[in-house]
Amino acid sequence: MKQTKIVQKKIETDILIAGGGIGGLSAAVTIKENNPEAEVLIVEKQTAGYAGKANKGGGVLQYFDLEKTTPMDFVAYHANMVGCYLGNQNMMLKYVAMNNEMLDKLEEWGVKVPKNRIPTGPMTYMVGVDLDITLQVRKVAAKLGVKFMDKTTISDLLVTNGKIAGAAGYNILDGTFYEFNSKLVIMATGSQNYRVASMWSNGRGDGIAAAYRAGAQMRNPEFGNFSQLFRVNSNRECVFGENVMYDAYGENITKNFRRFPEADISSSAVAEWYNQVSAGRGPIYLHIDENPMTSNEEMMLHAWERPYGLRFWEIDFEKASTVDKDWEVVPGFVGEQSPVKVDEEMRTTIDGMYAIGDLSYGGSAAPGAVPAPPGRNRGSGILNAVFAAIIAGRNAALAVKQTSQQPVDTAQVKTLKENAFAPLFREKGITAKELISQVQDVICPVENSVYMSGHRLESALRKIEQLKPLVSELKAEDLHDMLSCHEAEAMVLCAEMQFRGALMRKESRGWFLREDYPQMDNDNWLKWIVCKNENGTMVFDTEEVPIDTYPIQPPRF
Structure with a gap:
């Protein structure tokens, strides 16, 4: 394809949803149920209803018997034994309290939710749904008037004066470049799993990278090591x-x-x-x-x-x-890095942009000191996506009525288009497969990512630093390969974010295990690690966990 042959189109909608898995579909249905007049468009790089992880694994949903266990009972257990005081207890309380409501919603949307349950841990059970769960929800979304664009990837976000203006992307079949203008954007593109384990390999972190480049803050990036x-x-x-x-x-x-x-x-x-x-x-x-x-x-x-x-x-x-x-x-x-920072309404730090499901599970801080999903809670992956989608969908359905379309910077669109197609027009360079393999060699060993120490983390980070210049040398043979190049770029970014965050946290807490700092340190590390892009530099800071406002306190309190 020659650069002069790239077709460019503009599409306008009220709410743009990136990702057609269970999270994106549930958000779309929720919006239409609460605001039927809103125009909602789901853009999915594969096929909405077949995309995501909900239809590729065990199909289990977390269940709480709320007649025997109160939400606060589970929050207390979770804070002490799983999240280790690093979790947003308000979010966890709300998630448990809405358990039956979420299961009822899925049934309302055509998903068969069985009544027999299997114990999975203290106070928790799982029930199994069929793998057509996403197809059922897509049917409902289509009936409600949600529009779909399949085989189209969202490569970057459009931001004007700190407010969302839409997104940019391209069709992976014919190469058409799209400028999406939208009042609100809901990102539902999944976590970072580095294409290692087959069931999770579609979590490639491209949405994390797009949000990071746009200026959205990340939280808990070190918890991407499941x-x-x-x-x-x-x-x-x-x-x-x-x-x-x-x-x-x-x-x-x-x-x-x-x-x-x-x-x-x-x-x-x-x-x-x-x-x-x-x-x-x-x-x-x-x-x-x-x-x-x-x-x-x-x-x-x-x-x-x-x-x-x-x-x-x-x-x-x-x-x-x-x-x-x-x-x-x-x-x-496996990985499961899900660091896009959101508040309790699933709003990111970019005005007008939401992030849900596996994209922001860790960034919501709800699971605490554990990579999520599954967050040491079997069945919480699918159900957290539904939970976040309902919260974001209800909020967006109201917010869109008071939101105006932001002007789009045409120069920004031009730059993003050039960046997106650069690998396709490069005459020589490294393949996405080669770069991905090198990232996997660094991220996968147990001693680098799970049972960590300072010197091993420093060594791993140096190797990732050596791979960063190769991103500008990625070469694609076709449009599918071009998408792989952007996913490889996201993997390098996410690995750097993870290793830098892990080096920063000098303690062991929950899943996070440092051989050189084996004890939990509530005096110095009852904090969330926050990361953001400042003019191309990855900058880290900490945010105090508001533990004194939560019902469950660590021992020193």
Whole structure:
């Protein structure tokens, strides 16, 4: 494609939603339910209804029996045992209190929510929905008049005098460049998962990077280091496997870090694997028959009636069974960095822009000291996206009535267009695949991202610094490859943000584990780390957790 052949179009709408997964779709439906006259456009780089993670995993939703557990009961447990006082307790309280309302909404939107539930941890259960969940919500959105643009990526945001004016993007099939003018923007583009584990590989951080470039603040960027146990041959996830870990000599090593039931896998389980293997006591195996949560591999296939996803799960299970001859496991890096900072109405620090779901789960501060999703709360990924979408959707439905379209800077649009297509017109350079592989080599090792120390973090950061100049050398062969180049750029940015934030936090808290600072430090680090772009420089600061306003206090209080 020649530069002169690029077609450019302008599209106007009241509310632009970037991302057609469960979060974006739920936000669109909520807006139309509360303001039918609002024009809502969902722009999705793949296909809305098939995009996102909600339709690619286990399809589980977190459930609270509010007749037996009060929201405050769970907030107290979570603050002490999971979020470790770093969470926004107001947000968590609201999330739990709205649990039944969210499940009722999904049923109203055509999603079949079963009544039988499976315990997952103290005070929590999970219920399984079918993998057509997003298709059901898209049907409702279309009936309400929501418009869709598929195969179109939002590459950057348009900001005028600190207020959102719209976005810029391009079609990955024909290369048409779009200038979107909108009064409000809701970003629902997912987390950063570095294209490592297959189920999460569509979380590529391009929305994080776009928000960062536009000037939106980030919060908790260091909590992007979720890891899970995987079977070594098939790379199948082993949920709850941390409860039955044994070394090569048959000794139970779970007892070294866990004495009673916990919410979900912890970083201490991953660190235990690392220390045992480093000491020559590996490989590590699971003794699945010792725990009812691990003894029946096929339980999740048939616990609920889910015909749409059943064949997918069966094929996945059958293929894995042909290569898994034993229960050797290794930690697999997932990531789940979700740092776009939002307030309790899901508003970012850019006026007129919201961020929801996996894009801002950590940035909302609701989960506390843990990468989210899943935030050591199985089923909270999908349900938090619905929660954030309802909150943002209701707010946006009202706000759009009092919001005017900001003028768009045509020079800014021209620059963003040139930046977007630069990899396609570069005559030589590095491929996206090559750069992504190099980022993965740095971010994936347990000792770099989960069981951390100052010198290992500094070494990892130096390697990422060496990769940054390669971003301007990315070369694309076609439009799909051009999208991959922008995703590779986002991965470099997010990795830098994560390592710099991790170096800054000199303590261990919740999931965050520093070998050189093993204790939680409430005197100095009851703080959120905040990051922003200042004229191209990544600047960090801290924000005091308003712990004295929360109902649950750490020991020193």
